[in-house]
Amino acid sequence: MSMNNTHPFHLVDYSPWPLTSSIGIMTLMTGMIKWFYNYNMNLMILGYFIILLTMYQWWRDICRESTFQGKHTILVSKGLRWGMILFIISEVFFFISFFWTFFHSSLSPNIEIGIMWPPLSIVTFNPFQIPLLNTIILISSGITITWAHHAIMENNFSQMTQGLFITIMLGIYFSILQTYEYFEAPFSIADSIYGSIFFMMTGFHGLHVIIGTTFLFICLLRHLKFHFSMNHHFGFEAATWYWHFVDVIWLLLYISVYWWGN
Numbered sequence: 001m002s003m004n005n006t007h008p009f010h011l012v013d014y015s016p017w018p019l020t021s022s023i024g025i026m027t028l029m030t031g032m033i034k035w036f037y038n039y040n041m042n043l044m045i046l047g048y049f050i051i052l053l054t055m056y057q058w059w060r061d062i063c064r065e066s067t068f069q070g071k072h073t074i075l076v077s078k079g080l081r082w083g084m085i086l087f088i089i090s091e092v093f094f095f096i097s098f099f100w101t102f103f104h105s106s107l108s109p110n111i112e113i114g115i116m117w118p119p120l121s122i123v124t125f126n127p128f129q130i131p132l133l134n135t136i137i138l139i140s141s142g143i144t145i146t147w148a149h150h151a152i153m154e155n156n157f158s159q160m161t162q163g164l165f166i167t168i169m170l171g172i173y174f175s176i177l178q179t180y181e182y183f184e185a186p187f188s189i190a191d192s193i194y195g196s197i198f199f200m201m202t203g204f205h206g207l208h209v210i211i212g213t214t215f216l217f218i219c220l221l222r223h224l225k226f227h228f229s230m231n232h233h234f235g236f237e238a239a240t241w242y243w244h245f246v247d248v249i250w251l252l253l254y255i256s257v258y259w260w261g262n
Helices: 017-038 042-068 074-107 130-153 157-184 192-224 234-260
Strands: none
Touching: 017 042, 042 192, 074 192, 074 234, 130 157, 130 234, 157 192, 157 234, 192 234
16 A cells, blocks of 8 residues: 555555565575585575565665655654664563573583583683774774764764764674684584583674674665765664664673673
8 A cells, every 4th residue: 555645654565575585584494404404505595695685675665765755754763763672672682591591501500511610621712802802893883883873963974974984894893803703712602501602692792793784884875875864864873773782782791701701
């Protein structure tokens, strides 16, 4: 159904993208199982390809609806804000489950791991090397994304571009350092509960950094195409909220896992 001018709500048109995204995710998961058993990645690559095509076309349609068709009214924007808030709350509880597991295992270690934390066979990371550098990087990125946010509210195009670009570069730098840390890790995800919870927590956080960096990169492209104004830029504001959430989770993770947990 098209938008009815007698109310401020956005009644979306029929879209094939929910169906194609479902097909892509099903193909990806089936391909991953095939990869686990047969070491064949063809189906998994096809799944990624379908998902990426769907993402591009779905996001393109949303950009058109919000920027050119004017369908994101004040009331619709309010609904989107609440949706983003609830999504971040769900992500908070997702990470709470990991922190719960970590503190349960560390405060009362089982006899199977020697009644000590970290377990005797685990050589932990020095929290004042790459982990501390990554902490400085993410805190700096929080400053630059706030700079970019204030710049767009003041209608300063160039400073918005600079702040957003620096934030994206810091996000990429963080991901590179964490990848290097994984390659140099003296333990694996199979090394007791410590290895399992360490790689689950840092791995999912790293995935969120990659997602957030992609989010900000799309916002930079939209900004360069003049999709945002000082009064209408919720897509970027949502990305900013998400990035601050990623920052806070990393600070808690650094303090608890890298520093206190060692």
